[in-house]
Amino acid sequence: MARRKIAVVGLGGIGGVAAACLSLSPENDVTVCARRQIDKLTFDHLEESKQIPLKTLTDPSRAEPVDWVILCTKAQDSASAAPWLERLCTPQTTVAVLQNGISHEERVGPHAKGATILPAIVYYNGERFAPDHVRLRHIRGHDLLVPAGLPGDAFAALFEGTPIDVGRSAEFITYQWRKLLVNVIANPITALTRQRLGVFQRPDIQGLSLGVLREAVAVGRAEGAQLRDNEAETILETFLGYPPEAGTSMYFDCLAGRALEIEALNGAVVAAARRHGLPTPLNAAMLTLLTAVSDANAAETKTL
Ligand SMILES: NC(=O)c1ccc[n+]([C@@H]2O[C@H](COP(=O)([O-])OP(=O)(O)OC[C@H]3O[C@@H](n4cnc5c(N)ncnc54)[C@H](OP(=O)(O)O)[C@@H]3O)[C@@H](O)[C@H]2O)c1
Secondary structure (H helix, E strand, O other): OOOEEEEEEOOOHHHHHHHHHHHOOOOEEEEEEOOOOOOEEEEEEOOEEEEEEOOEEOOHHHOOOOOEEEEOOOHHHOHHHHHHHHHHOOOOOEEEEEOOOOOHHHHHHHHOOOOEEEEEEEOOEEEEEEOOEEEEEOOOOOOEEEEOOHHHHHHHHHOOOOOOOEEEEOOHHHHHHHHHHHHHHHHHHHHHHOOOHHHHHOHHHHHHHHHHHHHHHHHHHHOOOOOOOOHHHHHHHHHHOOOOOOOOHHHHHHHOOOOOOHHHOHHHHHHHHHHHOOOOHHHHHHHHHHHHHHHHHHHHHHHO
């Protein structure tokens, strides 16, 4: 049987773990599309550390059409991955988008030459210690979740026999919004205050978080997510159980002076609210403040 041609675009924490795990299956022929040449990846999982040989491309003009693209850039870098997608995709390709947020189809579809877009919720923690060294940590039941149905089943088959467990759900939109709800408080508030999750122990931050969450819950419901009456309170309560010393990706990106994923998080809530005529002033304030931070970071990176 012909091996499945797979391109992993973006070799960060999530892409590194995905590339390492996919390479463990003899049925997969994996190419990594990255901005630097990396021929071998150290992959840590549980107590083990493995050396995984990689086939890497750094020049999109050398890429050829594949069966699967696993897109693992941050959401704000999706457009910069367009030269890869244009070479890798045909209408027979499926692009699995392993990014936070919603609206994956709208973000990636225009660059994907008629390929099928499969949104995926990422539950695993992928940490990059060095450009060629990543670690997989399992956080909860499934590591990835995709919509129930054919492309989702075929996607799950890519990871069979690897440490990544792929769930499929007919209630995907509800899970997508639940993950978004955590992200619309965790990321902006840690980034704006420049404090780790311990900042959520403050009653004033809890009050602000509930306001942001209640706005987003109303929008999620209007979008079709089956969110409970006490969803905002439940999310905040669960969240308070997380380790106070943990950071978020936006917190680390902010400290490192990188562009931020704010448009895909609070920006997605504000955009969806507009479609339904719902008010989201707190989410809009987070969006405005962090877009200003992100733009300044991006401008500084360009002048370096
Ligand atoms: N990490 C986690 O545990 C985690 C958990 C849940 C969800 N997520 C979500 O998963 C997504 C990926 O996150 P991440 O943590 O893996 O981010 P990351 O560590 O920043 O990795 C993103 C990678 O994309 C690469 N990239 C950006 N533009 C590119 C381009 N045009 N061509 C090729 N490569 C490009 C970057 O390259 P450089 O290295 O050259 O900058 C980087 O290696 C995000 O949406 C994030 O919110 C992450």
